[in-house]
Amino acid sequence: MREDDARAGREPEEPEERPGSAGPVGQRPEEEPGQGVVTAFGRQLKLFRTRAGLERAEFGKLVGYAAQSIASFEQGRRIPPPRFIDQSDDVLDAGGVLKALKEEVARAQYPAFFRDMARLEAEALELFLYATQAVPGLLQTEEYTRALLAMRRPLLDEATIEQRVASRAARQDIFGRWPAPLMSFVIDEAVLRRPYGGTVVLRGVLEQILLIGQKRNVEIQVMPVSREDNAGVDGPFTLITTRTGDHVAYLEVQGRSILLTDRNEVRSVAARHGIIRSQALTPQETTELVEKLLGEL
Numbered sequence: 538m539r540e541d542d543a544r545a546g547r548e549p550e551e552p553e554e555r556p557g558s559a560g561p562v563g564q565r566p567e568e569e570p571g572q573g574v575v576t577a578f579g580r581q582l583k584l585f586r587t588r589a590g591l592e593r594a595e596f597g598k599l600v601g602y603a604a605q606s607i608a609s610f611e612q613g614r615r616i617p618p619p620r621f622i623d624q625s626d627d628v629l630d631a632g633g634v635l636k637a638l639k640e641e642v643a644r645a646q647y648p649a650f651f652r653d654m655a656r657l658e659a660e661a662l663e664l665f666l667y668a669t670q671a672v673p674g675l676l677q678t679e680e681y682t683r684a685l686l687a688m689r690r691p692l693l694d695e696a697t698i699e700q701r702v703a704s705r706a707a708r709q710d711i712f713g714r715w716p717a718p719l720m721s722f723v724i725d726e727a728v729l730r731r732p733y734g735g736t737v738v739l740r741g742v743l744e745q746i747l748l749i750g751q752k753r754n755v756e757i758q759v760m761p762v763s764r765e766d767n768a769g770v771d772g773p774f775t776l777i778t779t780r781t782g783d784h785v786a787y788l789e790v791q792g793r794s795i796l797l798t799d800r801n802e803v804r805s806v807a808a809r810h811g812i813i814r815s816q817a818l819t820p821q822e823t824t825e826l827v828e829k830l831l832g833e834l
Contacts, residue, residue, distance in 0.1 A: 668724045712752065
């Protein structure tokens with residue numbers, strides 16, 4: 538304990554982690570506004586912990602985390618997992634105050650431009666997507682995601698890459714939800730031929746597509762490069778039907794995103810999606826094509 542802390546009777550603050558070090562459990566928050574939510578949660582956590590008369594090490598033993606991890610959560614340097622938030626609220630008798638912040642804290646793990654979409658995606662009743670540049674995030678393997686992020690320019694640091702790999706993988710919890718949302722993916726054939734990360738990585742993501750495509754609530758189709766008529770020439774998009782029955786379209790390009798809520802605009806995107814699905818291979822034909830591509834690797 539530092540001398541000044543000892544005199545004041547304060548618990549010492551943990552030092553900031555250095556890049557590349559094996560930091561405590563949790564993800565680094567993305568840029569504002571997510572950082573503010575994480576910081577506010579950390580302050581509330583520390584308030585309840587000190588009210589309970591627990592040192593970080595004592596509290597950590599009760600919830601299964603090291604004192605260093607508790608310090609990082611309290612200082613807003615790491616995003617606490619949902620399980621930790623639930624446990625902390627119960628152990629500290631917080632009366633649901635910490636749990637009430639859980640959804641906003643979870644959103645902080647995503648880039649600012651994607652946070653609204655992440656919330657809509659997690660609650661969607663229906664999710665229809667057309668992809669032209671890369672395999673959709675919900676179908677990616679961790680190796681494929683890591684390869685995509687490593688190619689970004691300007692370069693992302695390793696901590697940011699690993700954070701985004703973890704957050705993208707966490708989105709795939711949607712496949713275990715019940716009631717299961719209806720999901721449709723149409724992927725341009727060229728995407729499935731691009732060896733991002735190398736042959737081994739491509740093989741893994743193609744196998745993942747076959748696996749997820751077997752789910753009863755999921756349909757995966759491929760738009761062949763040989764099609765002379767493609768209604769999707771304007772680019773990728775996602776259509777969402779929310780649990781309240783609203784329809785939203787999501788567009789993303791170059792780190793920027795747009796959520797369309799105007800009925801006429803969304804209706805236009807939905808009509809385009811219907812035509813795209815009719816032009817694409819059937820799910821069975823898609824399975825056969827993916828198996829063929831795997832055989833060529």
